[in-house]
Every structure is written in C-alpha cells, then in structure tokens.
Amino acid sequence: MKFDAIFDDANPVRQRRILIVLAVTAVTVGVNLAGILLGITAVLAHLLYFPVILAAYWYPRRCYPFLLLIAVIYCGFILYFNYPPDVSLIAATASRVVIFTLVGLIVSLLSYRLRESEQEMNDIIEFLPDATFAVNKDGVVIAWNKATEVLTGVKKSAILNRGNYEYSLPFYGERRPMLVDLILTGDPDIEARYPDLIRVENKLISDVLIRHFRGEGGAYLRFTAAALKDPYGNVTGAVESVRDVTDKLMTESALSNTTKKLNTLTGIIRTDLSNKLTVLYGYLRMGTIKFRDPEVLSFVNDIKNAAGGIERQINISRDFRDLGTKPPSWVMVQAAVSEAAVKLDFRDVYYRAWTERLEIFADPYLPSVFSHLFDNSLNLAGDVTKIVVTYQIRESGCAVIVEDNGPGIAVPDKKGLFKQSSEEGYGRGLFLTHEILSITGIDIIETGIPGKGARFEILVPPEGYRIR
Numbered sequence: 001m002k003f004d005a006i007f008d009d010a011n012p013v014r015q016r017r018i019l020i021v022l023a024v025t026a027v028t029v030g031v032n033l034a035g036i037l038l039g040i041t042a043v044l045a046h047l048l049y050f051p052v053i054l055a056a057y058w059y060p061r062r063c064y065p066f067l068l069l070i071a072v073i074y075c076g077f078i079l080y081f082n083y084p085p086d087v088s089l090i091a092a093t094a095s096r097v098v099i100f101t102l103v104g105l106i107v108s109l110l111s112y113r114l115r116e117s118e119q120e121m122n123d124i125i126e127f128l129p130d131a132t133f134a135v136n137k138d139g140v141v142i143a144w145n146k147a148t149e150v151l152t153g154v155k156k157s158a159i160l161n162r163g164n165y166e167y168s169l170p171f172y173g174e175r176r177p178m179l180v181d182l183i184l185t186g187d188p189d190i191e192a193r194y195p196d197l198i199r200v201e202n203k204l205i206s207d208v209l210i211r212h213f214r215g216e217g218g219a220y221l222r223f224t225a226a227a228l229k230d231p232y233g234n235v236t237g238a239v240e241s242v243r244d245v246t247d248k249l250m251t252e253s254a255l256s257n258t259t260k261k262l263n264t265l266t267g268i269i270r271t272d273l274s275n276k277l278t279v280l281y282g283y284l285r286m287g288t289i290k291f292r293d294p295e296v297l298s299f300v301n302d303i304k305n306a307a308g309g310i311e312r313q314i315n316i317s318r319d320f321r322d323l324g325t326k327p328p329s330w331v332m333v334q335a336a337v338s339e340a341a342v343k344l345d346f347r348d349v350y351y352r353a354w355t356e357r358l359e360i361f362a363d364p365y366l367p368s369v370f371s372h373l374f375d376n377s378l379n380l381a382g383d384v385t386k387i388v389v390t391y392q393i394r395e396s397g398c399a400v401i402v403e404d405n406g407p408g409i410a411v412p413d414k415k416g417l418f419k420q421s422s423e424e425g426y427g428r429g430l431f432l433t434h435e436i437l438s439i440t441g442i443d444i445i446e447t448g449i450p451g452k453g454a455r456f457e458i459l460v461p462p463e464g465y466r467i468r
Helices: 003-007 012-037 043-058 064-081 087-126 146-152 166-172 179-185 246-290 294-320 333-341 366-381 430-438
Strands: 131-136 141-144 198-200 203-210 219-229 235-244 329-332 350-353 358-362 386-394 397-404 443-446 455-460 465-467
Touching: 012 043, 012 064, 043 064, 043 087, 064 087, 131 146, 131 179, 141 166, 146 166, 146 235, 179 203, 179 219, 179 235, 219 246, 246 294, 329 333, 333 350, 333 358, 333 366, 358 397, 366 386, 366 397, 366 430, 430 443
Parallel strands: 350 386
Antiparallel strands: 131 141, 131 235, 198 203, 203 219, 219 235, 329 358, 358 465, 386 397, 397 455, 443 455
16 A cells, blocks of 8 residues: 555545554554653654644544643653653653644644645535546546436445446446546547547547437437646546537537528529529510610619629628538638638739738638628729728727728718618628628728728727737
8 A cells, every 4th residue: 555545535544544543653652652661752752743643634623632642641651751850851841742732733734724625626526517527546536526426326425436447337337448547548549439539728528429328319428528637737637527418419410400401492592593583684685685765775774783683692692601600710811811812803903911910710701701892892992993901909909901092982871881781882792791700709890981992990809819
C-alpha cells in the first residue's frame, strides 16, 4: 500500500482509521516510554507527531481531547520518571507539548478547510443537471451524482470507491474503458472505440448509441470528459458527464429531412417558373418585333420589367435556400470579399479591399453579402468608378465599410432599404444581405451622403471579430 493512501479518503484504509490512530499512538507512546526509561527525553518525542497528525487530519473537529491526552501522557511520563524535574527539563517538556498542540491545531484547521472545499465541490457535482461521475488516477469512483443515479439506476453507495471499470457496467453492460480512461491514459486503443470523438479545448466529446437504454430502440448518450488537475497541473483524475441527446438528434434529423424536402420542392418550383419566364421573354421579344405602336411597346416593356422583378426574386430565393443550415464560423473578410469580387465584372471600375488579418464570426454565406453590395454599385448605382472595402475598430466593435463614388442613395429610399419589400432599385438583394448578417448578431446600415456615393457599414459586435 502506498504511504499517501493513508490520507486518501477514497481508500478503504479510511474505514479503519480509528484502529490505525490507536495503534500508532500505542507504538509511539511505548517507544517514548522506553526512551524515557533509558534517559532519552528529546529525540523520540518527535514520533508523537504521527498520531497527532493522523488524528487532526481525520478528525479535524474532534481531535482536541486526543491532543490533550497525548500532552498529558507525555508530561506524566517525564515528570514521573524524572522527579523532581529541573527547570530546563520542565521548559523543554512544555515547549514540546506546545509544538505538539500547534501542529495538531494547524493540521486540524487545514483539514477542516479541505473538507469544506471538498463538500462544496461535491454539492456542485451533486446538483448538476447532467449525470456526472468522477474517478481518481487509479480509476476508482470518487463521485457519482444524483442525476447519474436516476439515469443508470445505480445508487452512489453501491459504486463509490469501486474500480475495475465498475462505472461502465450501467452504460455498456460490460467492463470497458470510457472517456475518463482515455483522459488518464491516452491509450489509442480506447480512442478507437469512439470513432466520432471530438476534441474541444481540453474536453473529449462523443455521441454513442446505447442499445439497452429506452427499451428496444436504444438511446443516444453524449459523453463529455475532462481531466481533474492539482494546483501544479498534474492529472489527479477525470470527470465525465452523460446527457441523453436522443430527442435532440431525432429533432435535428427530422428538421434536416424537412429542409431537404422543402429545398427539393422549391427547386422544382424555381425551375418551372424560370422555364415559364423564358417562354414569356420569347413572346415579349416577338411583341417588340411585331408591334410598332408606342403604347403597345410601352405596355410590353412594363410586362418585361415585371418579369425581370420575378426573375430577381427567383435568384434571391435560390440564395435563401441553404441560409442558416450550416453553422456559423470564423471567416476571413479578405477571402470573402475576394470570393465575391471574382464572380463579378468590374469593367473599368477601380476596386480595392484593405481587410487583411480581419476575421469575423459569420454565416458561411458571407461572400454573398459582398456580392450583393458590389452588384448594386456596379449595375444600379450608375457612374461608379471606384469601390473600396475597409474596416474601422471602434468602441462598439468593428465596422466593415463598403463604399463607392456613385450618386448615392436618396434619403427617402434609405428607410426601407433592408426590408423585404425593397425589391427594385438600389435595394436589390439587400434584404438577403441583412438576413445573412443578422444570424450572428451583425447589423448593416447605409451612411452615405446622397450625391457623393453609397456607404454601407457592416457593424460587428466586440465579441464577433478578431485580428489575426
């Protein structure tokens, strides 16, 4: 048995601590008595620290009578076998008794504080909503909260201080390593048991289908494990939480299937509408050739403009198809701007972007934002010769600025610029732009001066940007 196991509350030796304290006390008192009979009154007295420390550590609030008993026994032996004692012996004996007592009090105080901290930690673990258990570095269960009892049906009293993979039986029905063991050992054979393992910072996460949960259908359990470390960074154990994510995964699967079906249906509708618009454009071209009446041509032109509006709505709905289906991520702004620009014809328009090193947390469709902004400047603003993209760090976050030197946007038009009804003119696609940005809490405003150019500011919150 390791020496430090004596002080380990999870070790079975703790159950026999009274006998250990009594045995150590008897041995050290006997050795001191023998030493006093031989005239040794100083060196062997240090052995009394052992029962004092053990009693103070194990019984921090009830050790004081024991400390007094040790002091009385030691003083009694000294005075009885060295009577009458001289002044120096009395002073030496008193100083040793004081030191015994101080050591006991200090250990008692530290032990009491340690138990308070352990109790606070146990209370935290006990009331966690997720099933949570912990093991020490030897794989012995040291914590098993109420939620784990409810999930597994195994009581804390039946599993605490047990090792040999006892904690895996309620989950897998067999003794086998779990994520806590992978944390402790780093064994690649254990990692191979979790093919979908995800590492997030210092945590290991894996979703596992447990067949015997929830009857015949089984249940998906999400296991999350992390290391327990001492103040010096040494791993002293591991903690693992378990959450039933069956309903969550089933809901996500159902939503995914629904999204696919809706995308298929809208794709069919878009194709049909596009085909019908092609036929309509053909008739309109024939009308402009066949008729020469200005009123008829004006009527035909109005129909053509309306058809163009329908076509633009179809294109926007195509962009909306997968919006929000992929999780947001950190996107390099310069790469997003370049991806948008390469698909457009800038002709003689000067274009430049100064957004290197800027990264924002946004939807993966961020390039579409710049694509719509550029497209508006190139095709709808008129007389644009320069488009510039820059950014500014502000107290409120970061502003990515897209501006041109065109005629700008009239004040009355700015109010509904990003609303869904804004389908014509400079507002083309800006509703979609606003929706893409709003997914991650980013706003967009237009601050240009009419007559001097349009200026769109993409306002990123402080936590949503970083400089690489």
